[in-house]
Amino acid sequence: MSRSRQMRRHAQKMRRNGLQPLVIIDRDDQFPDVAAVLVARALWRYRSELAPLYLVTALVVSGLVLHAARPHWWPYLLALATVAAWVLAMFGDRFGLTLRMERLYGAAVVVGVGGWLAAVTALGIAFSPLLQVLAVGGFVLAVPWWVHRRRRAKVRVDRQIAAWPEIAQSIGLAGSRAQSAVVDVWGWRARFALARGQTIQDVTTKVPAIESALGTFRGAVRVFPTRDDKANRFELRVLNTDPHADAIPWPGPSVSSITEPIDLGPFEDATSARVLLLRRHGLIGGVAGSGKSGGINVLMGNLSACRDVVVWAIDLKRGMELQPWASCIDRLATTPEQARAMLRDAVMILEARAAWLTANGRRVWDPAPELPALVIVVDEYAELADDAASDTDSIARRGRAVAVTLIAATQRPTQKAMGKGAVRSQMDVRVSFRVRERKDVDLILGQGMLNAGWHAHTLNAPGKFLLSAPEHDTPRRGRAYLLTDDAVSEAAQRHAALRPVLDEVSQRALDDAATPLVQPVSAASAPLRPSREDRAETVLREALDGAPDEGLPIAHLLMISEMSRPTLYRRLNELVKTGRAVQVGRGRYKASDHTP
Numbered sequence: 001m002s003r004s005r006q007m008r009r010h011a012q013k014m015r016r017n018g019l020q021p022l023v024i025i026d027r028d029d030q031f032p033d034v035a036a037v038l039v040a041r042a043l044w045r046y047r048s049e050l051a052p053l054y055l056v057t058a059l060v061v062s063g064l065v066l067h068a069a070r071p072h073w074w075p076y077l078l079a080l081a082t083v084a085a086w087v088l089a090m091f092g093d094r095f096g097l098t099l100r101m102e103r104l105y106g107a108a109v110v111v112g113v114g115g116w117l118a119a120v121t122a123l124g125i126a127f128s129p130l131l132q133v134l135a136v137g138g139f140v141l142a143v144p145w146w147v148h149r150r151r152r153a154k155v156r157v158d159r160q161i162a163a164w165p166e167i168a169q170s171i172g173l174a175g176s177r178a179q180s181a182v183v184d185v186w187g188w189r190a191r192f193a194l195a196r197g198q199t200i201q202d203v204t205t206k207v208p209a210i211e212s213a214l215g216t217f218r219g220a221v222r223v224f225p226t227r228d229d230k231a232n233r234f235e236l237r238v239l240n241t242d243p244h245a246d247a248i249p250w251p252g253p254s255v256s257s258i259t260e261p262i263d264l265g266p267f268e269d270a271t272s273a274r275v276l277l278l279r280r281h282g283l284i285g286g287v288a289g290s291g292k293s294g295g296i297n298v299l300m301g302n303l304s305a306c307r308d309v310v311v312w313a314i315d316l317k318r319g320m321e322l323q324p325w326a327s328c329i330d331r332l333a334t335t336p337e338q339a340r341a342m343l344r345d346a347v348m349i350l351e352a353r354a355a356w357l358t359a360n361g362r363r364v365w366d367p368a369p370e371l372p373a374l375v376i377v378v379d380e381y382a383e384l385a386d387d388a389a390s391d392t393d394s395i396a397r398r399g400r401a402v403a404v405t406l407i408a409a410t411q412r413p414t415q416k417a418m419g420k421g422a423v424r425s426q427m428d429v430r431v432s433f434r435v436r437e438r439k440d441v442d443l444i445l446g447q448g449m450l451n452a453g454w455h456a457h458t459l460n461a462p463g464k465f466l467l468s469a470p471e472h473d474t475p476r477r478g479r480a481y482l483l484t485d486d487a488v489s490e491a492a493q494r495h496a497a498l499r500p501v502l503d504e505v506s507q508r509a510l511d512d513a514a515t516p517l518v519q520p521v522s523a524a525s526a527p528l529r530p531s532r533e534d535r536a537e538t539v540l541r542e543a544l545d546g547a548p549d550e551g552l553p554i555a556h557l558l559m560i561s562e563m564s565r566p567t568l569y570r571r572l573n574e575l576v577k578t579g580r581a582v583q584v585g586r587g588r589y590k591a592s593d594h595t596p
């Protein structure tokens with residue numbers, strides 16, 4: 001065995017014993033050998049930082065070869081670079097470039113590389129100032145690469161993963177190895193294979209040791225089984241920052257349909273607290289200032305982005321909380337009378353839908369833009385008058401199949417606050433923000449939940465919540481996204497254009513209910529007073545006739561006609577279809593110039 005191999009063996013043995021080997025050089029050994037290994041290692045270890053340099057080197061070599069062998073290829077190179085840059089700019093998100101900035105950067109690099117290579121292929125590397133362009137351009141394009149946050153995070157993770165065999169050795173998990181890792185905004189997660197005989201329980205008991213070895217903060221590491229539930233695999237979740245440390249800005253809607261689960265905000269391990277609201281009712285509770293209204297804003301931001309949901313809302317704080325979403329709310333009740341009328345109409349709708357389902361041999365109402373779900377959001381549920389209780393009860397009991405959903409927010413959902421009916425027991429999704437007393441936990445989340453470890457009284461910051469739903473049956477702390485006032489008005493404005501109107505079945509039920517009963521025979525000869533609808537229709541037609549060239553906005557037509565929003569849209573649609581009115585701009589109408 002050669003002397004250097006002997007030494008390498010010796011060094012490996014020392015490393016296994018936890019000792020650092022010394023590099024011993026004597027006269028016979030080749031120092032350049034060791035140096036080359038060290039340099040090669042450094043070039044490999046810092047490959048991400050050195051990538052621009054490697055690219056420049058590759059360009060110079062390719063340029064030399066291409067100019068010597070295929071100088072007439074330059075137009076193809078230019079065309080290829082242009083197409084590749086276009087593809088990156090347009091579809092870069094499919095290749096992991098999620099941000100627009102990243103796609104533009106990628107496209108710029110491709111154009112730069114392709115352009116320079118085409119020029120060198122045609123003119124030769126000695127042609128001035130191609131080398132200067134390469135040096136300056138390379139440096140300029142390298143700077144964003146070096147400072148890119150996600151790249152640096154990825155490099156950090158790669159190095160931690162590369163160090164895993166040593167870490168595993170020192171914490172008694174020798175032989176386990178990383179299989180894959182992904183970086184996200186909060187940190188990284190990686191899938192590991194365990195050595196023979198090791199179990200996920202072994203890893204769980206080693207969590208503090210892993211945290212120490214990786215140099216993270218306490219509580220930053222979590223261990224989960226993998227999705228395929230293999231006994232010799234585990235997933236390691238490492239957080240670089242505590243997701244709940246600060247308010248988390250709302251990233252925008254996570255859904256475009258009520259059939260998808262809504263993301264309320266991250267749990268402590270940074271996974272999303274997603275919950276489905278289709279065919280379910282929801283109860284949101286928590287003391288004043290605990291973040292209920294913030295939670296409702298997250299729901300509204302998502303529901304208003306769904307093209308298959310009509311939102312009705314009751315806000316008995318005179319519309320203070322929900323008014324900013326008015327452009328996305330089909331009907332908003334701010335007084336107890338309006339709330340009662342709305343709930344009565346909702347029951348009428350659910351009955352009409354149930355009848356329609358039966359008549360059509362269907363079991364459930366499948367929401368679609370033309371057959372939307374109806375979601376009724378009630379802020380401060382306890383303020384609802386007692387005489388609304390039978391309607392809320394009907395909705396809670398019979399709303400699921402017909403996709404009529406009730407979402408109630410209240411501080412303490414006592415039996416008194418929830419009315420005498422079965423509303424609370426019908427709530428499938430419970431979100432508890434901080435409660436004042438331990439016993440309130442059971443009020444919001446259900447009997448026995450406090451004893452089962454659902455400690456909503458210990459939530460220590462606004463917006464933090466516990467979520468109980470069929471797919472969430474263990475207590476995990478979440479924190480709701482926070483929507484600023486600007487985010488609310490921006491989302492409300494953007495989503496207003498997507499809002500569907502009530503379907504025909506539901507609308508007909510409301511119209512029929514509003515039509516006055518047939519006059520009694522004895523009164524038939526009495527002069528007929530115009531019905532409310534006739535009056536509203538006349539007012540609408542007159543307003544459209546007198547509308548200016550730029551038309552009248554929906555808000556104005558709603559106000560003067562006193563029609564409900566769906567009725568107004570339906571009437572306007574009919575008038576437009578029959579050529580009696582025209583839509584002049586977004587949400588603006590006037591009478592048509594040539595009445596047919």
Ligand SMILES: Nc1ncnc2c1ncn2[C@@H]1O[C@H](COP(=O)(O)OP(=O)(O)OP(=O)(O)O)[C@@H](O)[C@H]1O
Pocket residue numbers: 246247248286287288289290291292293294295462463464479480481482
């Ligand atoms: N998700 C959140 N993240 C961070 N801070 C939040 C969050 N939600 C709410 N807050 C903060 O807490 C304050 C109170 O929140 P919010 O108004 O939503 O509470 P509430 O429970 O609805 O109270 P009330 O019943 O009085 O309306 C807000 O002004 C906001 O600063």
